[in-house]
Amino acid sequence: MLLQVDDLAKSFGGVQAVRNVSFTLEAGQRLAIIGPNGAGKSTCFNMVGGQLSPGHGRIVLAGDDITGLPPHLVWAKGVGRTFQVAAAFSSMSVRENVQMALLRQASRLRAFWSPARREAVDRADALLERVGMAAQAERPAAVLAYGDIKRLELAIALAHDPKLLLMDEPTAGMSAPERQALMELVTSIVGEARAGLLFTEHDMGVVFNHADRILVLAGGEVVAEGAPDTIKDDPTVQAIYLGHGFDEATA
Numbered sequence: 305m306l307l308q309v310d311d312l313a314k315s316f317g318g319v320q321a322v323r324n325v326s327f328t329l330e331a332g333q334r335l336a337i338i339g340p341n342g343a344g345k346s347t348c349f350n351m352v353g354g355q356l357s358p359g360h361g362r363i364v365l366a367g368d369d370i371t372g373l374p375p376h377l378v379w380a381k382g383v384g385r386t387f388q389v390a391a392a393f394s395s396m397s398v399r400e401n402v403q404m405a406l407l408r409q410a411s412r413l414r415a416f417w418s419p420a421r422r423e424a425v426d427r428a429d430a431l432l433e434r435v436g437m438a439a440q441a442e443r444p445a446a447v448l449a450y451g452d453i454k455r456l457e458l459a460i461a462l463a464h465d466p467k468l469l470l471m472d473e474p475t476a477g478m479s480a481p482e483r484q485a486l487m488e489l490v491t492s493i494v495g496e497a498r499a500g501l502l503f504t505e506h507d508m509g510v511v512f513n514h515a516d517r518i519l520v521l522a523g524g525e526v527v528a529e530g531a532p533d534t535i536k537d538d539p540t541v542q543a544i545y546l547g548h549g550f551d552e553a554t555a
Contacts, residue, residue: 306331306500307352307468312361314347321347322524325361329468334494334501336511339521340544345504346472348521352502353385353470354378366467384466388473390453394446398437398456401445402428405463431459435489451482458486462493469494471503475510483507487514512536520544 307329314322322344329335337345350356352363354375363371370381379385392401406424432438435455440448445456454474461469474490475483487510494501505511511518512532520528520535522544528535535541 305329306333306366307502308362308364309352310362310364312348312351312358312363314344314351314356314359320524322351322521325521325524325526327519327526327529329500329502331467331500332495332498334491334503334514334516335519336515336517337502337504337519337521338506338508338511343521344524345521347524349470349472349502349504353383379464382464382467383470384461384464384468385470386454386457386461386472386474388476390450390457392445392448392453392456392460394444396445397442398432398445398448399425399428399441401456402431402459402463405460408463431462432456434462434493435459436485451478451486454478454482454486455489458490458493465497466499468500468502471501473505474503475505475507483510490514 305328309328310326312322312325313320325344325348327335337349339345347356351358351361354370354373354377357372361371362369365381365383368381370378370383373381375385393404396404403424406427429438429441432441435458437452437455437459440452445453448456469490471490475486478486490501491514493499503515515532517530518528518532518535519526520541527544528538528541530538
């Protein structure tokens with residue numbers, strides 16, 4: 305078992321955003337968390353990533369209790385993350401952005417002067433090759449198309465060989481072909497590395513095509529969990545999440 309989440313809860317000013325959420329994730333598995341706006345999925349996701357501390361509950365990663373740890377310590381335990389709004393150091397090249405992540409992983413992050421620029425070049429180029437960005441290694445990050453920024457962010461997230469990859473709306477702002485290509489890439493990487501993938505996503509086509517299991521939240525609670533076909537045909541999930549069924553939403 306790679307990730308075990310037990311009885312997570314979180315309140316904001318008396319409003320219960322998440323209550324009694326539990327789930328597990330095995331190595332090599334892809335789990336999507338979905339739900340309508342306000343369902344609690346972002347709150348749950350951020351508790352796993354360390355951006356929020358749980359009010360109650362426990363999060364265990366590969367046997368280590370990471371409950372309430374800040375993001376940099378969660379990262380050090382082997383969690384990589386991408387965000388809904390992708391970002392990079394625009395004044396640096398694509399390669400330099402990845403080098404920065406590698407230097408941090410090696411605990412040698414410092415001012416990016418000339419000697420540092422020569423460090424971790426081969427590893428950075430290998431990561432860029434893996435995400436299809438090798439040809440753009442010397443381009444300034446500021447001129448990249450948004451889909452390429454997403455790929456760069458993925459390379460950065462992979463810099464410390466994470467056990468668990470968290471992706472918050474990984475395909476937001478991308479075209480349909482870009483969404484398909486990115487998720488095929490992520491699926492391949494997770495499978496090869498035997499890492500776990502936990503992601504949130506509004507595009508149901510992405511969810512049903514690329515998740516092994518789906519966790520559905522509503523009102524801060526788990527209302528369904530299972531394989532994509534099971535979730536798609538669940539009338540309760542359809543009523544709560546969409547109201548008119550999944551087929552129309554994925555068209």
